[in-house]
Amino acid sequence: MAHHDDHGHNSSGALPALSSNSGLDAATLIDYYRQMTLIRRFEEKCQEMYTKARIGGFLHLYIGEEATAVGAISALRPDDHIFTHYRDHGHAIARGLDINALMAELFGKVTGCSKGLGGSMHFADVRKNFWGGYAIVGSHLPLAVGVALGMKMQHRDSVVMVFFGDGATNGGEFYESLNFAQLWKLPVIFVCENNLYAMGTPLEVHSSVTEIYRKACAFDMKAERVDGNDVLVMREAALRAVEHARSGKGPVLLEAMTYRFRGHSAQDTQKYRSKEDIERYRRNDPIARLRALLLNEGIATEQQLRDIDRIIDDQVEASVRFADESPEPGREWIMQAGVYAAPIAVDPPIHGE
Amino acid sequence: MPIMTVREALRQALHEAMQDERVFIIGEDIGHYGSTYGVTAGFLEQYGPERIRDAPIAESGIVGIAIGAAMVGMRPIAEIMSVNFSLLAFDMLFNHAAKIYAMFGGQMTVPMVLRTTNGWTQLSATHSQSFDVYFAHMPGLKVVAPATPYDMKGMLKAAIEDPDPVVFIEHTLMYTVKGEVPEERYTVPLGKARLAREGRDITVVTYSRMVHLSQQAANILARDGIEVEIVDLRTLRPLDMSVALESFKKTNRAVVVTEDWQSFGTSAEIAARLYEYGFDYLDAPIARVNFREVPMPYSKNLELQTVVTVDRIVEAIRKTLS
Ligand SMILES: Cc1ncc(C[n+]2csc(CCOP(=O)(O)OP(=O)(O)O)c2C)c(N)n1
Numbered sequence: 001m002a003h004h005d006d007h008g009h010n011s012s013g014a015l016p017a018l019s020s021n022s023g024l025d026a027a028t029l030i031d032y033y034r035q036m037t038l039i040r041r042f043e044e045k046c047q048e049m050y051t052k053a054r055i056g057g058f059l060h061l062y063i064g065e066e067a068t069a070v071g072a073i074s075a076l077r078p079d080d081h082i083f084t085h086y087r088d089h090g091h092a093i094a095r096g097l098d099i100n101a102l103m104a105e106l107f108g109k110v111t112g113c114s115k116g117l118g119g120s121m122h123f124a125d126v127r128k129n130f131w132g133g134y135a136i137v138g139s140h141l142p143l144a145v146g147v148a149l150g151m152k153m154q155h156r157d158s159v160v161m162v163f164f165g166d167g168a169t170n171g172g173e174f175y176e177s178l179n180f181a182q183l184w185k186l187p188v189i190f191v192c193e194n195n196l197y198a199m200g201t202p203l204e205v206h207s208s209v210t211e212i213y214r215k216a217c218a219f220d221m222k223a224e225r226v227d228g229n230d231v232l233v234m235r236e237a238a239l240r241a242v243e244h245a246r247s248g249k250g251p252v253l254l255e256a257m258t259y260r261f262r263g264h265s266a267q268d269t270q271k272y273r274s275k276e277d278i279e280r281y282r283r284n285d286p287i288a289r290l291r292a293l294l295l296n297e298g299i300a301t302e303q304q305l306r307d308i309d310r311i312i313d314d315q316v317e318a319s320v321r322f323a324d325e326s327p328e329p330g331r332e333w334i335m336q337a338g339v340y341a342a343p344i345a346v347d348p349p350i351h352g353e
Numbered sequence: 354m355p356i357m358t359v360r361e362a363l364r365q366a367l368h369e370a371m372q373d374e375r376v377f378i379i380g381e382d383i384g385h386y387g388s389t390y391g392v393t394a395g396f397l398e399q400y401g402p403e404r405i406r407d408a409p410i411a412e413s414g415i416v417g418i419a420i421g422a423a424m425v426g427m428r429p430i431a432e433i434m435s436v437n438f439s440l441l442a443f444d445m446l447f448n449h450a451a452k453i454y455a456m457f458g459g460q461m462t463v464p465m466v467l468r469t470t471n472g473w474t475q476l477s478a479t480h481s482q483s484f485d486v487y488f489a490h491m492p493g494l495k496v497v498a499p500a501t502p503y504d505m506k507g508m509l510k511a512a513i514e515d516p517d518p519v520v521f522i523e524h525t526l527m528y529t530v531k532g533e534v535p536e537e538r539y540t541v542p543l544g545k546a547r548l549a550r551e552g553r554d555i556t557v558v559t560y561s562r563m564v565h566l567s568q569q570a571a572n573i574l575a576r577d578g579i580e581v582e583i584v585d586l587r588t589l590r591p592l593d594m595s596v597a598l599e600s601f602k603k604t605n606r607a608v609v610v611t612e613d614w615q616s617f618g619t620s621a622e623i624a625a626r627l628y629e630y631g632f633d634y635l636d637a638p639i640a641r642v643n644f645r646e647v648p649m650p651y652s653k654n655l656e657l658q659t660v661v662t663v664d665r666i667v668e669a670i671r672k673t674l675s
């Protein structure tokens with residue numbers, strides 16, 4: 001089990017170097033930079049739109065954790081499956097969901113990925129086997145196990161990757177899911193994004209075991225703790241886990257050490273940590289680290305990366321325009337036909353429908 | 354037509370359903386133990402452990418796994434040993450099964466069935482409950498609770514074929530109830546009430562095991578020349594009140610009999626709809642017969658004073674007629 005104790009505790013001020021020699025070509029590495037930057041810029045725009053009251057409800061930003069989603073999801077095939085929690089923007093973008101549909105979802109428009117019915121916490125796109133963001137902490141883990149069971153029973157070799165936080169590993173569903181998955185040797189990659197807080201409760205206050213990956217040992221499950229802010233380390237761990245799961249050996253628990261730079265949600269006043277804390281962790285910014293690698297190794301030039309940033313800014317602006325101009329969902333969505341695949345008409349009808 | 358028990362009718366429905374490769378059953382003690390109420394006895398031997406999945410005691414996991422499998426094209430039947438344990442799976446049912454279709458804008462369906470059973474017989478407070486109203490309260494679920502072997506088989510088949518999540522409620526005191534069940538394959542559509550007995554004097558609106566007790570009450574009253582009409586709702590969500598209202602418009606009097614606590618219970622909804630849509634036909638206040646509102650006592654004598662009995666139904670009918 002790999003164990004990176006030094007996660008985030010880099011006091012020297014230097015950017016922790018990414019593990020290089022990934023064997024990946026320049027285009028791929030640059031694409032990871034593009035994806036991570038797209039997530040960040042998209043979310044910065046979300047925050048802005050939230051402040052302008054264009055977005056309502058809860059808004060949980062993934063800023064600071066981008067390498068985890070991008071690295072982990074890069075290990076999947078299109079026919080593999082993803083489940084995630086309410087902090088789902090990063091996973092959706094890493095899976096290639098159209099950011100126009102994502103911004104439209106946040107604006108509550110019918111062109112949204114969930115027709116404007118789900119909002120920030122419920123992005124989904126079945127065409128991409130992106131089965132959605134779920135907002136009851138830990139409760140989507142059994143669903144992911146169920147999809148894996150479905151794959152096994154259909155003799156398909158697709159795997160399921162499910163993302164959740166450190167806080168989710170204290171609830172019963174986590175343990176039930178690990179047990180089921182290991183008992184039945186199901187192809188599930190459990191990815192715990194350990195960002196050191198469950199809302200405002202620090203890891204050591206909420207979990208008796210703070211090395212989350214060790215919780216897997218009760219199930220004799222393969223587990224690893226990795227630097228989730230190193231996109232390449234994250235990718236390699238995910239590749240190992242996917243290979244294990246796909247070959248029928250059963251599930252894996254990956255603990256990705258990361259840190260969110262923003263509040264738990266847009267409303268969070270962050271009384272539980274200091275500005276200095278956050279600044280210290282900023283030195284471990286996953287995007288800055290990848291950028292440094294690309295430049296230091298001569299994989300990309302400043303100019304190239306700046307061009308990418310500019311294209312992303314344009315795309316994000318375009319997504320706001322798209323969302324703005326899109327229509328809202330119609331009344332049909334609050335009829336019984338919006339609630340059931342096969343609504344049953346009764347007499348007298350519900351709401352007089 | 355062959356006569357068989359509710360248990361046998363359910364077994365036939367499940368055997369027929371198992372011919373579809375997508376169908377599998379997941380639950381506690383459904384296989385090795387031989388099935389708590391005998392419904393899936395022998396299934397493990399016949400279909401094997403891949404499709405008859407003995408599960409750990411983890412109701413949330415069982416239902417969650419069924420939901421996930423359903424989302425990717427399987428047709429899972431999750432069995433919750435008794436309804437009392439379904440509380441541990443309510444989050445799965447309410448926050449996922451019921452909402453996934455609507456919340457993601459109709460992209461995904463959850464074609465699963467949750468089979469479970471109400472019932473009591475000196476099992477005391479935690480093992481003698483009915484949560485019909487909780488299930489039926491939730492938009493996105495379909496909830497059925499048939500009474501006869503014929504409907505058990507036909508509605509279980511319909512539930513398994515339905516693309517939406519269906520909660521299928523049985524009753525431990527009904528597995529040995531007998532009735533006619535045809536040999537041929539058939540389904541009984543969800544969401545359709547039926548007339549269980551014709552009569553001109555008063556309407557009893559009920560479902561599940563209470564249909565049978567109401568029949569016994571009607572037999573007793575028939576000796577005094579009182580003709581009771583009985584409406585078996587069969588499905589709680591969506592609630593088809595058409596048969597009950599038609600009957601009520603004829604008899605102008607109604608008693609609602611349900612085996613659950615009265616306050617905010619299923620009988621409250623049923624009575625409200627009778628008032629709402631049948632107010633002009635009302636000749637007497639609608640009476641309700643339900644569990645006494647206490648945690649179920651163990652002591653036999655007290656238990657029998659807590660549950661719905663034929664005598665209490667007879668009494669309520671007489672009072673409503675007087
Ligand atoms: C069952 C449940 N309880 C409480 C909440 C409220 N809540 C939402 S997110 C959260 C913290 C979760 O922390 P963690 O799992 O570490 O994920 P993170 O937000 O850090 O990514 C809480 C308490 C909830 N949504 N669901």
Ligand SMILES: [Mg+2]
Binds near residue numbers: 166
């Ligand atoms: Mg956390």
